[in-house]
Amino acid sequence: MTSVLNFVILLLALSAFVVAIYFAIRAFRYKGQSAKATYNVGQVEARRSMQVDFIRAGAAFLVGLIMLGVIGWLNPFGGDVPDDQNGIIETEASPVFTAVPTTAVPSPLPTNTADQPAIIEPAITATAVPLPPTPTPLLPATETAVPLPTDTPQPTTATVQSGVGVWLRAIPSTEGEQIEWLLDGTILELLPGLESADDLDWQQVRAPSGSEG
Structure with missing residues (x-):
């Protein structure tokens, strides 16, 4: 968990440094524009933009330093020492094999079947019996209603x-x-x-x- 947090904070610090470099470059560009501006209004605007960008660059650089300080505070020197350097060596447990005695199962003795008479069972044959035909149900005749002619009223x-x-x-x-x-x-x-x-x-x-x- 600490390593993930350190990685995120490091990314934020690098992003802050990149932003600081960007604003510093833009501030120097505004500085050049203020020197080339012909009118006083253009010079004032360029100087104001240059000052704002310098302030932003300094703030971003300060944030990056704070992030690096947080990483150093979370990871003090000598705090995360591997277990093998502290004299603790983890050994993997090896499996233990135990001999289990087996019981011999006696095999069945041969049986003499020559003296026993052979038994013949009668074979049973299934005979198909035809079923009587199923009567088909007759549907009752339905009467169809015939519409009666209606008288159309004639206007008076x-x-x-x-x-x-x-x-x-x-x-x-x-x-x-x-x-x-x-x-x-x-x-x-x-x-x-x-x-x-x-x-x-x-x-x-x-x-x-x-x-x-």
């Missing part, structure tokens, strides 16, 4: 019978806007609207042209 109509014709007006009034002149004998579709105005009954209708009034 009326015929213009005034001798000369009538005006189709937008509102139920003799002063209403005249939409269309309906000749005598024109068949109109009656709509639900029915009102009374100007001592007359006004029926809402739809003309063959599609106009309503």
